[in-house]
Amino acid sequence: MKGLRLAPGEVGDVQYGRKPNGRHVARVLFRDHHGKVRRVQMSGDSKSAARRKALAAVERELQAGGVGEYSTRTTFGEVAEDWYREIADLVEGGQRSPSTLGLYRHVLDRHVLPALGELRLGEMSPARIDHFLQQKRRSSGYSTAKLCRSVASGVCRLAVRRDALRSNPVRDVSTLEKRGGKEARALTPTECNEWLAILDENELSVRKDLPDLTRFMLGTGCRLGEAVGVHWEDLDLDRHLLHVQRTVLRVKGRGLVAKRPKTRSGERMLRIPFWLVKLLRQRKIRAAVTTGPVFPDARGGYRDRNNVEADYRKVRAGTKFDWVVPHVYRKTVATMLDQGGVSARMIADQLGHSRISMTQDVYMGRRAVDGSVASALDLLFPPGTDDHGTQSGSLTVVS
Numbered sequence: 001m002k003g004l005r006l007a008p009g010e011v012g013d014v015q016y017g018r019k020p021n022g023r024h025v026a027r028v029l030f031r032d033h034h035g036k037v038r039r040v041q042m043s044g045d046s047k048s049a050a051r052r053k054a055l056a057a058v059e060r061e062l063q064a065g066g067v068g069e070y071s072t073r074t075t076f077g078e079v080a081e082d083w084y085r086e087i088a089d090l091v092e093g094g095q096r097s098p099s100t101l102g103l104y105r106h107v108l109d110r111h112v113l114p115a116l117g118e119l120r121l122g123e124m125s126p127a128r129i130d131h132f133l134q135q136k137r138r139s140s141g142y143s144t145a146k147l148c149r150s151v152a153s154g155v156c157r158l159a160v161r162r163d164a165l166r167s168n169p170v171r172d173v174s175t176l177e178k179r180g181g182k183e184a185r186a187l188t189p190t191e192c193n194e195w196l197a198i199l200d201e202n203e204l205s206v207r208k209d210l211p212d213l214t215r216f217m218l219g220t221g222c223r224l225g226e227a228v229g230v231h232w233e234d235l236d237l238d239r240h241l242l243h244v245q246r247t248v249l250r251v252k253g254r255g256l257v258a259k260r261p262k263t264r265s266g267e268r269m270l271r272i273p274f275w276l277v278k279l280l281r282q283r284k285i286r287a288a289v290t291t292g293p294v295f296p297d298a299r300g301g302y303r304d305r306n307n308v309e310a311d312y313r314k315v316r317a318g319t320k321f322d323w324v325v326p327h328v329y330r331k332t333v334a335t336m337l338d339q340g341g342v343s344a345r346m347i348a349d350q351l352g353h354s355r356i357s358m359t360q361d362v363y364m365g366r367r368a369v370d371g372s373v374a375s376a377l378d379l380l381f382p383p384g385t386d387d388h389g390t391q392s393g394s395l396t397v398v399s
Contacts, residue, residue: 006031011058014051019043026050030058060122062166070164076124076155077117080108083158097259098251107147111136116152121164124156130173142178149176186335187328192218195321208311212283213295217326219276219377221333221351224326225249226266228303229258230294232284240277242270244352248302256302266352273377336377 006012012029019025023043031037040057044050070079087104090096115132116124129152137145153170160168187195199205199214217227225247234243245267246258261267272280283294297303309326316322330351337347 006037008032008035009062011055011062014054016047016050024050026054028054028058030062032061070121070159070162074121074164075117076119076121077113079121079159079164080113080117080151080155083155084108086158087154094260097249098254098257099249102252103147104151107144107151111140111144111148112151112155121159124159124165124169126169126172129170133173133176137176142176145176149173185323185328186331187324191321192332195324198319198321199315202315204311205315208308209295210308210311210315212279213308214329215276215279216295217329218332219273219279220244220270221330223247223330223352224305224308226261226352228293228295228305228308231292232290232294235280235294237277237281237284240272240274242272244268244270248305250304250306256304258302261352263352265349268349268352270350275378333377 006029008031010031015027017025017027023045024047025041025043026047027039027041029037029039038061040054040061042050042053042057044053084104087096087101091098091101115136116129119128133145133149133152136148149170153168156165156168156170159165196211196214199211202210205211213227216222216230217224220227220242222230222244226244229246229248230242230244234245235241236243245260247261247266248256248258251257280294284290292300293302295303305326312324312326316324334347334351337350338344342350
């Protein structure tokens with residue numbers, strides 16, 4: 001390539017020489033991604049050994065030394081902070097959830113940066129990342145390791161976009177295997193009956209308004225944050241419709257925040273079953289309000305789902321339902337709809353999943369407003385039960 005101008009990232013011919021001690025020397029000119037022509041010189045016992053070492057050194061320099069502020073000396077931790085700021089900008093623009101930002105900060109500070117933060121970009125090999133992730137899976141579990149992989153991959157993708165890495169090394173690590181994981185469990189009709197009876201009879205449960213909230217989630221498949229975010233204005237009880245359009249979460253430094261669901265599928269219109277319509281009508285009469293949260297706190301504002309989960313823990317303590325967390329209600333709804341012959345697509349829409357595979361793999365929308373969904377959920381409390389799902393002094397569920 002003598003006489004020709006090297007392009008950024010291009011490598012010239014290898015030139016050879018000898019040292020006074022007889023060792024072979026290989027010299028290579030290359031142009032880095034900043035446009036600067038540089039030279040690498042390596043020695044070896046033979047011409048081929050010197051050549052291999054020189055070309056390997058050039059490859060390392062080109063893999064980590066991209067356009068912009070990054071260079072071969074840039075650490076993973078420096079890129080990670082830039083990546084985090086990009087996520088923060090997306091949150092500010094409403095494209096990511098504030099809870100996602102908090103989770104990423106926790107994973108970075110607690111797990112990823114202590115292990116990878118001081119490594120330079122040229123040292124970010126699949127082997128090093130794989131070793132970190134496998135150790136994390138053994139020490140902290142599959143879910144934590146999976147989050148670490150997602151964060152590390154996001155950081156490396158930014159480095160690739162800035163031409164600091166030629167490829168994302170996280171893509172080449174071994175698959176994380178989930179070992180010994182328990183299958184998500186749903187309430188059976190009998191268990192549902194028994195659990196609701198406990199909620200109805202527990203003084204704390206009644207005081208904290210858990211019976212109606214539980215029935216609402218069992219009748220819709222809403223997440224807890226979505227349920228406490230429902231307003232009366234979101235309900236059309238004459239048409240049996242619910243518009244799910246917000247979720248409530250706690251953001252550090254801001255308190256409780258109501259925001260739109262993080263995915264387009266999360267905002268959905270649902271047809272609600274007849275027994276739930278009756279319950280909500282009675283509740284509206286008792287509340288004597290037509291606006292604001294359907295399940296408010298003592299001051300009429302949003303309830304903190306963390307506090308609600310704590311209330312559930314207190315109620316189920318010492319019972320055989322210590323495994324029943326609010327998310328179990330979504331699994332229960334998916335199972336009931338599946339047994340009722342509702343399609344996987346419609347179940348995914350009911351739960352607000354963008355991918356059917358999530359519903360099929362974990363739980364058993366296109367905004368599913370379909371009578372068959374409400375009909376399947378009507379099996380929970382058949383015609384003839386009262387507004388709270390009771391019949392002749394007991395809770396009855398038809399399987």
